[in-house]
Amino acid sequence: MIRIPAALTALAAVAAIATTGCGSNDDTTEKLQQQGQQLQERGRALQQKAATIARGVQDGTVDPQDASRELQDDAAQITEEAKDAAGDAIDAAKDNPNVPDEVKQQLDDAQAQIDSTGGN
Numbered sequence: 001m002i003r004i005p006a007a008l009t010a011l012a013a014v015a016a017i018a019t020t021g022c023g024s025n026d027d028t029t030e031k032l033q034q035q036g037q038q039l040q041e042r043g044r045a046l047q048q049k050a051a052t053i054a055r056g057v058q059d060g061t062v063d064p065q066d067a068s069r070e071l072q073d074d075a076a077q078i079t080e081e082a083k084d085a086a087g088d089a090i091d092a093a094k095d096n097p098n099v100p101d102e103v104k105q106q107l108d109d110a111q112a113q114i115d116s117t118g119g120n
Contacts, residue, residue, distance in 0.1 A: 028092045035085040
């Protein structure tokens with residue numbers, strides 16, 4: 001099962017929290033926003049690829065098992081990149097002295113959830 005939308009949703013939430021606390025560092029905020037946009041674009045491209053592959057499977061021109069592996073590999077790569085970007089956003093927010101300790105704890109909790117999803 002491809003879980004890219006969930007990964008991107010989680011990244012968007014973490015990035016929103018993190019960039020709220022990172023307003024004083026425009027370079028970091030801009031980098032995080034660019035990472036988020038790139039991941040969203042890659043997620044959309046993967047969804048389009050999945051739709052194209054599904055049509056190929058239906059008309060018999062694409063092997064379902066090969067297609068499934070290919071989509072899973074692509075999804076796993078995007079998910080890992082999303083996890084890395086979320087970690088960067090969390091670290092940036094936690095490094096900001098204006099972020100309250102309670103929010104930093106929430107960010108630690110979010111990072112623990114991200115880390116528990118497996119992979120790298």
